[in-house]
Amino acid sequence: MLLRHPHVEIKALSGTERTKGRPYGQVYPQYAFESIISANGKQGPSPVRSLPPLCLTEEVDFSQVDTVFCCLPHATTQSIVTSILQSAVGRTPRVIDLSADFRLADVHTYAHWYGTPHRAPDLQAEAVYGLTEFARADIRSARLVANPGCYPTGAQLALVPLIRAQLIALDDVIIDAKSGVTGAGRSAKEANLFCEVTEGMHAYAVANHRHAPEIEQGLSRAAGLGNSGVVVNFTPHLVPMARGILETIYVRCQAGVTPGDLRACLEQAYGEEKFVHVLADPQQVPQTRYVRGSNHVVMNVFPDRLQGRAILVVAFDNIVKGASGQAVQNMNVMMGIPEHTALEQGPLFP
Amino acid sequence: MLLRHPHVEIKALSGTERTKGRPYGQVYPQYAFESIISANGKQGPSPVRSLPPLCLTEEVDFSQVDTVFCCLPHATTQSIVTSILQSAVGRTPRVIDLSADFRLADVHTYAHWYGTPHRAPDLQAEAVYGLTEFARADIRSARLVANPGCYPTGAQLALVPLIRAQLIALDDVIIDAKSGVTGAGRSAKEANLFCEVTEGMHAYAVANHRHAPEIEQGLSRAAGLGNSGVVVNFTPHLVPMARGILETIYVRCQAGVTPGDLRACLEQAYGEEKFVHVLADPQQVPQTRYVRGSNHVVMNVFPDRLQGRAILVVAFDNIVKGASGQAVQNMNVMMGIPEHTALEQGPLFP
Amino acid sequence: MLLRHPHVEIKALSGTERTKGRPYGQVYPQYAFESIISANGKQGPSPVRSLPPLCLTEEVDFSQVDTVFCCLPHATTQSIVTSILQSAVGRTPRVIDLSADFRLADVHTYAHWYGTPHRAPDLQAEAVYGLTEFARADIRSARLVANPGCYPTGAQLALVPLIRAQLIALDDVIIDAKSGVTGAGRSAKEANLFCEVTEGMHAYAVANHRHAPEIEQGLSRAAGLGNSGVVVNFTPHLVPMARGILETIYVRCQAGVTPGDLRACLEQAYGEEKFVHVLADPQQVPQTRYVRGSNHVVMNVFPDRLQGRAILVVAFDNIVKGASGQAVQNMNVMMGIPEHTALEQGPLFP
């Protein structure tokens, strides 16, 4: 996305000890042939060819950088972001952090779920939770944006407007989430091997996934309760596909509220949004293939057979709107660039 | 399974206008080479080679047959089963019906969900619902066994013991079910094409799937309410794999009941069962790859983050225990053969 | 691609009896939510929303159209293209035909392979074979461009420069080709169902595939033999993936010619091409994931263990460069638009 962003120049790309010094196209197969065509049509040199080789983080001259996308493991991230933002000399870049380190406002909650005390509580307090559609004003002026987790992005987009409007019960939210395998990252673990994953599925981290407190924080804020108070069921599953999240969310309506009211609320919330859509047909079920490869989110609301309950279904691409796409969207907001810039890519089907 | 069953001889195989007269191995690729080795080691002629060619149903001499496995579309089934069981002359075979036609005891419920009045209400009343583990005595003496649907098999195996023991609330059962594509059958529909299904997932028939009343009937009976009374949320999803069902079931425990109590109840219910298993480790999550290709069912119980609630997860192969395997299991019961005969096949992984 | 093409306005979209009158987004799931963001950032109305509904071909007013992309079954195509190009009144559009109908210059070869005499032999003679990289001048002035088949695109890109340079034997070319399932189209056939295709592979149309004469025509022309003379082995295989073709081509070098010579020839042929690339590392093997979703083609040359022979490997996306992407590329050439316009999309991985 950044390669084709008209206002972005990539100054540094940091890797690991294993990848430092290597060209990007050697590590990421989609750039293997090193000759992508640039947005403006010139090829020589191609933007990929012109990319700097991978380096170590400590080799980057951050004084030459406006924005840092930080995609490091949790815990590691805190000290690096601290050092970037607190370097004494000259201007400092703004940071969009894709790790979990600055998502949870409460450092005790962080310590509980991540098993280690937070080492940058001041930055934690300052960080803006970057679910773009709900936080544009804060993102615009933020030094540090915590890019939301994949599952929490979809769950909050479906639930926050309903909770703000007091349409659903707070104590009866069940989120059954299904994700493609990219959600597990690219590290070489037996559990993510092709032959382990293909032709099978399973739940994991049942009632014990780190995205639960992140979702709960967002819903608690929507309910005006501060950073906590709402508790949800969140049960993720691994599905044999690379990309895509589908979340099926079971809610109880407040007395007198119908599933149609929930639908109307969401339609109003997202009527002007470029990336979030309530499907026009009330019977149409969101599918991950509607959005694969794009920054779009589709959702719909269905009446339950259980009286007074409703079913929300939301689909999106976990590594675009659920990760890098939303990060670019946030950068656009921070920089005052039109928000959809470099995010025009439509869904790829089949 | 029947080819290797020591007490079975296949007398007739009926197909369609398109397939009649063709050898079985031309229509089903796993028999393409027509030379499977028989269980007793003889090859010449192989059991597949000795199979009769596919014929039309009306060409079968049912007086020469002990058991009929009927795998026809719903509605069609009723008149054929009627004619088989009510032929005036000589002995009649017993029927195991894999369609939905005789699963719902209430003909009005049938008519509502299947859109057509039931044409064999007497047989409907007589049919035994063949979820083997719960109905052995009735199956043994039945003329007509209604083989359960795939989703209802898993849902009832997980829920019936808990409801019989009054451990969970009847009005708060949410069944989020995920199935491989074999669940959709083998007919040539655009929706089931490889390129439509691969790398994507979606819910379907939300709050409107015909397996809902079948599950509700089973749970109502377990609650002592007759054929109806319990209503559940049942939300099926299609997953890009061929075989396997995973059902994640959200329940509210009765006051004073813990998830551990649910687990103990299920362990006791299935302690002697050959095909249904509560995983020994309370933290281990059932996976469809644990049971692929076998007649086994694995389940486990987890505490929810929501107070007083629990999560059940059950996995099985939808076309074995969820269809043909359970049909053979029922035939074994009907015939007084050891129940696991021809069902010894262990899971195939990878 | 056309939606985001800055010089294209879509005037009509024709469908079938089944789809006529329906919005595009109802038939193609990637447009299900009907709110793609346009290339210039305006959303209201989105380009998809502004698309005309599907109509029947006979309802299109071709006098209002500059270019027709014709994607009809073979045989059908001939009469429709004839009627479009020979309409008496006013200007006629130019046609890019994605069927096989105008690819084979020799109408007897066409009749032999397609089982029906050609009904538009004059147009056949006029049609330009649109493998862009080899035919720009002719495409520029063509009324009718026959867009190449998927397999022939890759095979000719790898072989034509080598044959022109007389580096390989003409009587010993073996093309072992592997394709994703999109190559079979979207029609509902049992053979293309998910459960038939997943977790398996096979050859098909062995020594009998219609792309063989198309490849042979291209190679014969490259050898200066006219439309025929070269005969090749062409063996296609179906692979359980949606997109992508990999062709592994076994050739015998002319006396004194080394695999390195072949490689140098191809590097020179494509040094200036935006979409065709010889991998920079002689040991790097082309993979379909290098190019998925893009119009790019990657290839490489390897020495064989058999003396005097070489192995060519070429990978591309069968439905972009192998079909619609090349069609847009041809339209750009025909219209004098920069050739890569609307084809900037890089590979999508994972």
Add this chain to the structure above:
Amino acid sequence: MLLRHPHVEIKALSGTERTKGRPYGQVYPQYAFESIISANGKQGPSPVRSLPPLCLTEEVDFSQVDTVFCCLPHATTQSIVTSILQSAVGRTPRVIDLSADFRLADVHTYAHWYGTPHRAPDLQAEAVYGLTEFARADIRSARLVANPGCYPTGAQLALVPLIRAQLIALDDVIIDAKSGVTGAGRSAKEANLFCEVTEGMHAYAVANHRHAPEIEQGLSRAAGLGNSGVVVNFTPHLVPMARGILETIYVRCQAGVTPGDLRACLEQAYGEEKFVHVLADPQQVPQTRYVRGSNHVVMNVFPDRLQGRAILVVAFDNIVKGASGQAVQNMNVMMGIPEHTALEQGPLFP
């Protein structure tokens, strides 16, 4: 397979430092629920439950063992097999080695391809190459059987009878092989992750795979040339599926020999074989789904468009006939047990 083998008792299972002490079912998901039903129908204790926990190789008392299946990495294997077979005291077990260590009779060839000198040249000389169908007499009396590699099993089954009968040219054999990902083993490497492999394919080790010399050895012997002399093209590809190998083999017939002659030769060679089959219909193309999960091999012969050439296609399950199934088949031969014992499993489709 061994669990259900009526003449086998599993005395020891060795694992790694990581897995030692753990029950088998914790490491291999198909035994996760530890309650497989035994072949004789008894469940308590199940055969899996009665399995010994994984141990280290050095903890095994080999004097209590009749047969060892050795599945260790190459090089490591040599010293362990040496110590097993040359232990001074008491009887020694017979060894079926599934590594590559004893497949190549020429230790120099071994050293060249595996990069390390052979440490057990005497055993190398003694080892019997265990392609069962071609070596029963030797296998019967062998102390050490080298179980063939997966690709070489199919290639030799297709080619050896033709070479013995002098029907094809020895200098023009091209083997284009495609394998599922299980061929790469279960080690955690980035290249085998689900998201790297799914929806893509590629060649690998082009003209440089270690199975080439193994195939060449087998063909050279068939030609009466000793262990070398024949050189082949062997080009393997990775396909996004778990199981299955398809090999498409291009050969040149000797003068006057037709593809039909090749077919007749193979039909005669395998007419009595339980596991190797020439498809009855000369036009039917072998597919991996015909044999998935079974020990069967299917093949067929097709005329090429190139004069005087033919195409062989062979399909089998790489981890059954291509590995463990053939190992059990060899054990049966060694022990004088009917050869198909415990290999009755038919293909699993879908």
